[in-house]
Amino acid sequence: MFDLGKVLEDLNITREYMAVKLGVSRDYLDNIIESNKENIQVELYGKFIQIESNEQLLPELLQFYQEFSENFSELESFLREALYYEDTNIPRRMVNIVEWLVTLADDIEQIRKGKDGLKIFFLVVCIESLYKLANPEEKQSKMSVVIDFFENIICREDREFILRNVKRSLADKRFNIFREENESYEDYEHRIAEEIDGSFNTEIDIQTFAKIINEVRNMFVHEGNFWEFHFPDGDGISLINSLVFAETYQEFKLKQKNERIYEINLTYRDFRRICVKGYIRYICNFLASLKNQKL
Numbered sequence: 001m002f003d004l005g006k007v008l009e010d011l012n013i014t015r016e017y018m019a020v021k022l023g024v025s026r027d028y029l030d031n032i033i034e035s036n037k038e039n040i041q042v043e044l045y046g047k048f049i050q051i052e053s054n055e056q057l058l059p060e061l062l063q064f065y066q067e068f069s070e071n072f073s074e075l076e077s078f079l080r081e082a083l084y085y086e087d088t089n090i091p092r093r094m095v096n097i098v099e100w101l102v103t104l105a106d107d108i109e110q111i112r113k114g115k116d117g118l119k120i121f122f123l124v125v126c127i128e129s130l131y132k133l134a135n136p137e138e139k140q141s142k143m144s145v146v147i148d149f150f151e152n153i154i155c156r157e158d159r160e161f162i163l164r165n166v167k168r169s170l171a172d173k174r175f176n177i178f179r180e181e182n183e184s185y186e187d188y189e190h191r192i193a194e195e196i197d198g199s200f201n202t203e204i205d206i207q208t209f210a211k212i213i214n215e216v217r218n219m220f221v222h223e224g225n226f227w228e229f230h231f232p233d234g235d236g237i238s239l240i241n242s243l244v245f246a247e248t249y250q251e252f253k254l255k256q257k258n259e260r261i262y263e264i265n266l267t268y269r270d271f272r273r274i275c276v277k278g279y280i281r282y283i284c285n286f287l288a289s290l291k292n293q294k295l
Contacts, residue, residue: 004041005033018044021051054083057096064099068276078280081287087294090133091287097133098279101126102272116268117216117226123275124217130279134286143214150210153285154278159206162274165265166209167202169240181254202263208247212262215245231268238265 008015019029022044032040061079062072069075082091105122108115124146131145150159219225232239242261246252 002038002042004044008033018048021048054092057083061095061099064103065095065276065280068273068280078284082283085287085290087290091283091290094130094133094279094283094286097129098126098276098283101129102276105272115226116231117220117229119268119272120213120216120229121220121226123272124213126275126279130282130286134282142217143211146214146217147207147210149278149282150206150213153282154274155281158274158277161270162209162266163204163206165270166204166212167263167265168204169261169263170202171240171261180250204262211245211247212243212260215243218245219243230264231266231271232264234267234269238263240264 005015008018015029015033016026019026022029024044029044032044058076058079061083062076065075065079066072079095082095085091101122105119108118108122127146127149128142131140131149150162216229219228229241229243230239240261241264242259244257244259246255246257247260250256251258
């Protein structure tokens with residue numbers, strides 16, 4: 001049998017202290033402890049432990065998240081709402097997962113310097129984890145949630161920033177045009193002539209960027225390859241990165257993997273900043289949806 005009074009004595013916690021933390025009167029707490037209402041004692045103790053844990057976590061989370069917010073009071077309000085949300089612990093888990101996984105990504109620099117593929121892996125896993133926590137029953141492919149995150153969650157300014165700093169290289173083997181299924185050779189040759197005659201477009205869209213990031217994640221998970229993709233150092237010199245994958249839906253459908261070459265000016269610090277701002281926005285949206293469900 002759970003004895004709250006005995007537990008508090010063993011832990012050297014006064015009843016007065018616990019009552020203050022719970023926001024209840026000392027008399028009420030004494031009555032519960034002296035009663036045989038074990039379920040209420042267990043509930044009160046669980047709430048007390050949660051409050052104590054949140055008070056220890058809040059300063060740590062504030063220290064981590066303040067890098068990504070310009071308004072400290074708004075940030076503190078957001079974290080308190082996530083930590084103390086009573087109906088479910090999912091928001092609390094979300095803010096913790098972000099801090100854990102981003103910190104793991106950062107720590108890679110101390111373990112294997114310059115291994116950006118590993119850093120990307122943890123940041124993509126963070127996206128997948130947030131979506132799974134928010135929609136545990138919904139079956140979504142890993143690629144679809146990564147695409148949705150960059151298309152619909154990060155802000156417009158950050159999408160534009162990414163697309164200004166990630167371009168298709170002029171060295172891209174896009175002119176190795178493959179014949180489509182059921183396409184006649186005459187049509188194929190005509191299409192080649194039209195596409196080669198056109199000007200080469202170095203622009204990509206945000207969905208293509210999301211696929212690049214997802215492919216880097218897959219290279220590590222499925223091949224153990226974490227060394228081929230690199231962000232630039234931020235010294236103004238872009239890096240050329242080559243990936244062999246199905247960039248378009250048509251290539252994916254036909255199981256064609258082509259070499260794609262990209263010119264990257266986006267730094268890891270900027271990519272990390274954009275991701276964490278997106279994580280915060282996703283959690284805020286989730287909290288808003290929870291509150292709307294209660295209305």
